[in-house]
Amino acid sequence: MTHSIPSLTGFTEHHGEWFAEGVSLSALANQYGTPLYVYSKHAICTAYRAYDVACIRANGSRRARIHYAVKANSNLAVLDELKQLGAGFDLVSGGELARALHVGADPKSMVFAGVGKSSDEIKFALSVGVKCINVESIPELQRINSIAKSLGLRAPVSLRVNPDVDAQTHPYISTGLKDNKFGIAYFEVLKTYREAALLPHIDIVGIDCHIGSQITSTSPYLDALDKVLDLIDQLKRDGIVIHHLDLGGGLGIDYGSDAPPDITEFTNTLLNRVDERGFGHLDVILEPGRSLVGNAGVLLTQVEYLKTGADKNFCIVNAAMNDLMRPALYDAYHAIVPIKSGIGKAITYDVVGPVCESGDWLGKDRALAVQEGDVLAILSAGAYGFVMASNYNTRGRPAEVMVDGDQAYLVRERESVNSLFANERTIGPS
Numbered sequence: 444m445t446h447s448i449p450s451l452t453g454f455t456e457h458h459g460e461w462f463a464e465g466v467s468l469s470a471l472a473n474q475y476g477t478p479l480y481v482y483s484k485h486a487i488c489t490a491y492r493a494y495d496v497a498c499i500r501a502n503g504s505r506r507a508r509i510h511y512a513v514k515a516n517s518n519l520a521v522l523d524e525l526k527q528l529g530a531g532f533d534l535v536s537g538g539e540l541a542r543a544l545h546v547g548a549d550p551k552s553m554v555f556a557g558v559g560k561s562s563d564e565i566k567f568a569l570s571v572g573v574k575c576i577n578v579e580s581i582p583e584l585q586r587i588n589s590i591a592k593s594l595g596l597r598a599p600v601s602l603r604v605n606p607d608v609d610a611q612t613h614p615y616i617s618t619g620l621k622d623n624k625f626g627i628a629y630f631e632v633l634k635t636y637r638e639a640a641l642l643p644h645i646d647i648v649g650i651d652c653h654i655g656s657q658i659t660s661t662s663p664y665l666d667a668l669d670k671v672l673d674l675i676d677q678l679k680r681d682g683i684v685i686h687h688l689d690l691g692g693g694l695g696i697d698y699g700s701d702a703p704p705d706i707t708e709f710t711n712t713l714l715n716r717v718d719e720r721g722f723g724h725l726d727v728i729l730e731p732g733r734s735l736v737g738n739a740g741v742l743l744t745q746v747e748y749l750k751t752g753a754d755k756n757f758c759i760v761n762a763a764m765n766d767l768m769r770p771a772l773y774d775a776y777h778a779i780v781p782i783k784s785g786i787g788k789a790i791t792y793d794v795v796g797p798v799c800e801s802g803d804w805l806g807k808d809r810a811l812a813v814q815e816g817d818v819l820a821i822l823s824a825g826a827y828g829f830v831m832a833s834n835y836n837t838r839g840r841p842a843e844v845m846v847d848g849d850q851a852y853l854v855r856e857r858e859s860v861n862s863l864f865a866n867e868r869t870i871g872p873s
């Protein structure tokens with residue numbers, strides 16, 4: 444497959460030098476060190492607005508709301524910007540709920556999903572008053588009912604439908620097939636809603652569906668949407684009223700060879716189908732993550748060594764699979780560029796990190812004109828980058844910077860090595 448550099452908002456190249464908005468990436472690498480995640484506020488705002496214009500009808504009324512999927516990038520600065528733009532949040536843990544509350548988001552703008560919510564997490568979500576819990580199994584529904592009873596309230600819920608639709612994406616990030624652990628099997632949904640309607644501490648408010656991530660075609664969404672709308676019709680006949688329809692997230696981005704639909708066009712296509720089928724009265728929720736932040740971030744890394752192997756050349760950099768897990772985990776492609784174009788001839792390298800695993804690679808067979816000490820930018824790293832980082836090999840996680848125009852803000856400090864074992868104890872002499 445041939446790859447090119449994805450077209451980016453917020454990151455530009457001028458005369459061989461890369462910039463995040465008005466700030467040169469070299470200046471950021473010098474000031475904050477590497478590995479370093481750099482985000483463009485402008486890129487996040489632009490992607491959000493592309494969704495938002497499609498969410499508002501010509502007469503000014505709102506037909507859909509964006510609930511940002513916090514898992515994609517949960518830095519407080521990112522959450523705060525999106526909150527200021529008017530986004531709600533899609534959460535999958537008590538930790539993400541705490542983050543959203545920390546930036547002052549309104550619990551009524553939050554939906555809470557996940558197959559394995561603990562009792563504590565359910566209690567936390569219900570006591571702060573989230574808009575809705577997206578329920579993924581019958582035992583979970585029963586647990587929510589009894590926790591709501593103990594709190595003396597009724598829990599607002601949607602059932603997450605597994606529509607058995609193939610999202611045509613990497614198997615690890617496909618969630619709407621009947622073999623996947625997610626959601627309630629399509630054939631059991633009506634029965635489960637009927638049971639839910641009889642539970643005294645459950646308040647049915649919506650219906651939910653999410654079929655996967657990095658989806659680059661609209662047709663699986665329309666298939667899933669049609670199946671969910673059919674269910675809403677049948678529920679109405681049973682006297683069960685649905686107020687909101689949550690279509691999940693999953694719209695893909697261009698990593699270099701992908702051609703996802705344009706955000707506004709994609710959103711209009713889905714919302715028009717909702718209107719055409721006579722469901723325009725429903726509040727629609729979309730839960731994008733990657734398409735809001737994925738191309739709004741890069742990971743800067745410095746070349747440590749250039750090594751000639753028997754069959755391959757290796758460009759050994761100071762970022763690794765612990766900093767950006769996607770290549771190792773999904774065989775994912777991220778474009779890699781020198782932040783200042785180098786002199787000399789490009790050589791083909793595997794770009795690899797210092798971690799002791801052969802799976803520790805960031806890019807394979809990349810033509811680069813680089814020297815030791817040069818800094819590379821790994822593009823499209825704003826989503827599922829830092830959030831999936833680990834401390835493997837006792838490596839502190841990178842710092843994060845957000846750029847807004849000519850200003851750069853350190854939004855997370857580099858993790859110190861001492862902090863990595865601060866919570867550990869030896870057991871002492873025997």
Ligand code: LLP
Binds near residue numbers: 556616655731826827
């Ligand atoms: N809603 C639900 C219920 C989800 O499970 C997800 C993502 C989203 C929304 C947001 O999906 P997005 O718009 O970001 O595609 N680590 C993987 C992606 C995992 C996605 C998990 N669920 C990766 O790096 O590709």
